[in-house]
Amino acid sequence: MKRSLTSAALLTTVALAAGVMPAAAQDFPTGDVAITLWTKEGEADGSFQYVQKLATDYSAVHPNVTITVVNKAVEVLREDFLTSSLAGNAPELLWTVADHVGPFTASNTIMPLNDVVDSAAYLPNSIAAVTAADQLWGVPISYGNHLMLFWNKDMVPEWPADSAALIEAAKANTDAAAGDYGLVFNQTESFWLVPFLGGFGGSVFAEDGITPSLNTEAMVNALTFLHSLKYAEGVTPAEADYDVADGLFKSGKAAMIINGDWTVGAYADAFGDKLGLGPLPPLVGGDFPQPYTAGSFYMVSKAVADDADKLAVIKDFMAWSTAKDQQVAMVETLRRLPTNNEAIADPIVTGDPFLAVSAEAVVHGIPQPTNLEMRCIFDSMTAGVRNLFASADADPAAIAATMQAGAEAGVAPGGECGPA
Numbered sequence: 001m002k003r004s005l006t007s008a009a010l011l012t013t014v015a016l017a018a019g020v021m022p023a024a025a026q027d028f029p030t031g032d033v034a035i036t037l038w039t040k041e042g043e044a045d046g047s048f049q050y051v052q053k054l055a056t057d058y059s060a061v062h063p064n065v066t067i068t069v070v071n072k073a074v075e076v077l078r079e080d081f082l083t084s085s086l087a088g089n090a091p092e093l094l095w096t097v098a099d100h101v102g103p104f105t106a107s108n109t110i111m112p113l114n115d116v117v118d119s120a121a122y123l124p125n126s127i128a129a130v131t132a133a134d135q136l137w138g139v140p141i142s143y144g145n146h147l148m149l150f151w152n153k154d155m156v157p158e159w160p161a162d163s164a165a166l167i168e169a170a171k172a173n174t175d176a177a178a179g180d181y182g183l184v185f186n187q188t189e190s191f192w193l194v195p196f197l198g199g200f201g202g203s204v205f206a207e208d209g210i211t212p213s214l215n216t217e218a219m220v221n222a223l224t225f226l227h228s229l230k231y232a233e234g235v236t237p238a239e240a241d242y243d244v245a246d247g248l249f250k251s252g253k254a255a256m257i258i259n260g261d262w263t264v265g266a267y268a269d270a271f272g273d274k275l276g277l278g279p280l281p282p283l284v285g286g287d288f289p290q291p292y293t294a295g296s297f298y299m300v301s302k303a304v305a306d307d308a309d310k311l312a313v314i315k316d317f318m319a320w321s322t323a324k325d326q327q328v329a330m331v332e333t334l335r336r337l338p339t340n341n342e343a344i345a346d347p348i349v350t351g352d353p354f355l356a357v358s359a360e361a362v363v364h365g366i367p368q369p370t371n372l373e374m375r376c377i378f379d380s381m382t383a384g385v386r387n388l389f390a391s392a393d394a395d396p397a398a399i400a401a402t403m404q405a406g407a408e409a410g411v412a413p414g415g416e417c418g419p420a
Contacts, residue, residue, distance in 0.1 A: 027312060029309035033064060033309050034065075035310065036091035036092055038080075038094050039071055040072065040074045040296070048071050050330065062313070081104070092300070092301050093318075094301070095297075097294060097295075098130050098295065098370050100299065101132055101371075102370045104299060112137060122322070125293060126140035126143040126339040128367045129294060132370055137299060140339035143339045145262065145294040146364075147191070147258055148259070148358065149166075149257075150259055151169075151275075152249070152256070153274045153275070153276050156256055161282075162281050166183070169182060182235040183236055183254070184245035187239065190384070192385075195289030195291040195292075196225055210373055212377060212407035214377070215401050223384070225283065227389070231392045264355070277358070277361075278361060290364060293362055294368045295339065296336075331343070332348060335354075337362065373411045377411075380403045380406035383402075
């Protein structure tokens with residue numbers, strides 16, 4: 001006679017089928033719990049569908065839990081969360097970017113997670129990206145967002161060993177009259193300046209992490225190097241924003257591009273085994289460039305701290321959804337680097353020729369600062385970068401000084417990014 005499953009055994013069977021292990025009964029709420037999760041992930045690349053599947057799989061094992069997933073663009077999410085927190089109707093959970101640590105901690109709208117998360121389970125740099133004032137403010141989901149060098153192997157057979165080899169390869173593939181260029185990148189945003197500043201030993205902040213440090217020899221060297229690519233070496237287009245650079249590379253009109261890990265999937269689909277990728281080559285007279293790293297992170301509304309049931313569910317959901325099995329599924333679905341230590345060592349990453357190289361490249365990066373002052377740093381540097389590329393006669397030293405003045409004004413009391 002076939003024996004029927006007990007309710008506990010049935011729960012475990014369903015859990016295993018969904019890839020979820022249920023939390024210990026004594027720790028998990030038995031009443032209905034409703035969680036709203038706002039995510040920056042969208043439908044175009046399937047990332048929203050992935051988040052929705054996580055929520056659905058979790059609720060299948062915990063029928064008393066409902067997780068409603070809502071998509072919001074990054075800046076809309078930030079603005080709406082601050083507004084809804086003031087109104088007392090904020091979502092319980094966020095899937096967002098490290099940049100939001102600054103505004104959310106300044107507004108006292110998210111809770112610290114030191115006692116909620118086992119940070120040892122995650123890559124140290126991913127934990128550092130959401131740590132401020134010795135407090136952990138996020139749970140890492142994916143990590144990277146770092147700039148790398150991509151190349152078309154039909155034009156550049158191998159990774160340039162240093163910046164001199166990079167320029168040599170770029171020159172060999174440049175014919176401006178035909179619209180062919182050796183190297184392209186976004187010339188309109190300071191995110192593409194940051195790696196070279198770090199490669200020459202510089203940083204955007206002084207040791208206190210607040211005072212701008214842009215008028216330095218390292219900045220002048222970084223600006224001089226980038227300016228030379230366009231005007232002295234002549235290997236870049238006269239103008240190139242993100243879309244122009246991306247289009248030139250995809251169409252075969254550019255041999256190399258500096259772009260982020262978020263393009264690995266698209267470029268792999270476009271070029272197949274003809275795609276080369278690697279870290280930005282070390283600078284002659286400097287070190288490896290140091291791109292900013294970031295990723296996706298859970299953040300928890302401070303209002304949850306007073307609701308034991310919701311906090312227990314959120315803690316369990318965050319731990320489960322960033323455990324090895326779910327992280328491996330994320331890599332399979334989205335081709336993003338995981339943050340779980342076991343997952344990043346899995347063959348799903350190490351056996352993928354593109355993801356493995358991306359994982360090697362990310363170690364040269366540094367976590368992007370999350371404090372409020374960073375917004376004014378970016379704004380001031382972006383204005384400087386645009387001036388740098390606008391003229392063959394641009395003076396890197398003068399631009400560095402102007403960057404510093406603009407950043408100082410922004411972070412001063414009463415400034416856009418300073419104390420009121």
